[in-house]
Amino acid sequence: MADRFLVTGALGCIGAWASALLVREGASVVAYDLGDDDHRLRLVATPEEIAEIAFVRGDVTSLEQLERTLAEHEITHIVHLAALQVPFVKANPPLGAQVNVVGTVDVFEAARRRGLATPIAYASTAAVYDGRGHRSPQTLYGVFKVANEGTAGVYWADEGVTSVGIRPYVVFGPGRDQGLTSGPTLAMQAAAQGEPYRIAFGGRTELHYAPDVARGFITAARSQAAGAFAYDFPGTSVHMTEVVAAIEAAAPAARGLVTFDDVPLPFPEELPGERLDAQVTPLDVAVRETIEHFRSADRHA
Numbered sequence: 001m002a003d004r005f006l007v008t009g010a011l012g013c014i015g016a017w018a019s020a021l022l023v024r025e026g027a028s029v030v031a032y033d034l035g036d037d038d039h040r041l042r043l044v045a046t047p048e049e050i051a052e053i054a055f056v057r058g059d060v061t062s063l064e065q066l067e068r069t070l071a072e073h074e075i076t077h078i079v080h081l082a083a084l085q086v087p088f089v090k091a092n093p094p095l096g097a098q099v100n101v102v103g104t105v106d107v108f109e110a111a112r113r114r115g116l117a118t119p120i121a122y123a124s125t126a127a128v129y130d131g132r133g134h135r136s137p138q139t140l141y142g143v144f145k146v147a148n149e150g151t152a153g154v155y156w157a158d159e160g161v162t163s164v165g166i167r168p169y170v171v172f173g174p175g176r177d178q179g180l181t182s183g184p185t186l187a188m189q190a191a192a193q194g195e196p197y198r199i200a201f202g203g204r205t206e207l208h209y210a211p212d213v214a215r216g217f218i219t220a221a222r223s224q225a226a227g228a229f230a231y232d233f234p235g236t237s238v239h240m241t242e243v244v245a246a247i248e249a250a251a252p253a254a255r256g257l258v259t260f261d262d263v264p265l266p267f268p269e270e271l272p273g274e275r276l277d278a279q280v281t282p283l284d285v286a287v288r289e290t291i292e293h294f295r296s297a298d299r300h301a
């Protein structure tokens with residue numbers, strides 16, 4: 001049987017990229033998302049590609065709806081991305097726990113009941129670490145993602161449900177427009193339009209290009225992994241000055257328009273864990289592609 005993917009959070013940044021990449025290679029995609037705003041998908045996929053996607057207005061906090069969707073669409077692979085990001089969890093911790101913790105338990109339980117044979121590829125985060133790289137999250141969002149990794153471990157040990165968790169850091173690229181670390185992408189968008197932008201953090205971080213990350217989730221869901229694995233996404237640490245330089249190199253007219261507050265994130269400068277084996281686009285190429293993407297999206301708007 002051909003691969004039939006369920007992508008939770010498919011209308012988000014990484015989910016839109018994952019859905020677009022899957023459809024582009026001919027796989028079946030069920031986009032499972034609570035929202036109905038497909039602006040990110042329209043930014044990264046053509047109308048013809050979007051027409052190939054089956055949309056389910058779905059909530060990961062409904063086990064019953066997840067089970068029904070897996071059965072009705074004969075799902076063979078799951079990429080689980082639906083979550084509330086740092087500011088939304090901070091604004092409403094009980095809802096954050098409901099979506100990020102209970103929602104992930106629901107995805108694992110639905111997969112167990114269906115007897116899914118492939119690994120669940122799910123999103124963890126660099127926020128499971130503190131600023132010194134210890135596994136000591138400084139946000140509730142990070143605490144909830146630690147719970148996801150623990151959930152995956154017990155589902156493997158007790159039930160044989162296999163999974164690969166991936167911890168991206170600062171994801172950037174077309175479609176990254178919300179969350180604590182969306183600043184670099186918003187700066188690239190502003191630079192493409194010749195407008196000023198101030199990024200609200202600085203210091204050294206790792207930047208991960210959204211299509212690379214999406215490809216990492218797809219590959220993980222198709223892997224032969226048998227166990228509960230969790231990996232940092234591959235990349236190298238860069239200072240925000242290097243990010244600004246890459247933006248200025250790609251959009252020379254924006255020289256001096258992108259600035260940043262040199263306040264480090266409450267996460268490590270460099271990820272300390274074992275890395276996923278995944279393709280990484282060089283930063284300068286990815287920044288150039290992102291700015292070009294925003295320019296052509298403006299031309300076609």
Ligand SMILES: NC(=O)c1ccc[n+]([C@@H]2O[C@H](COP(=O)([O-])OP(=O)(O)OC[C@H]3O[C@@H](n4cnc5c(N)ncnc54)[C@H](O)[C@@H]3O)[C@@H](O)[C@H]2O)c1
Pocket residue numbers: 008009010011012013014015032033034035058059060061080081082083084085099103123124125126167168169170171172176178179181
């Ligand atoms: N963007 C990053 O830099 C980054 C870094 C590390 C980890 N992650 C993780 O990767 C995943 C995807 O991130 P993103 O940037 O694409 O997020 P995003 O905020 O762009 O998208 C999240 C999507 O989840 C959907 N959603 C929210 N609640 C839902 C529910 N109850 N049921 C179904 N769908 C629901 C939203 O409608 C949205 O479309 C998340 O789990 C996030 O925590 C992201």
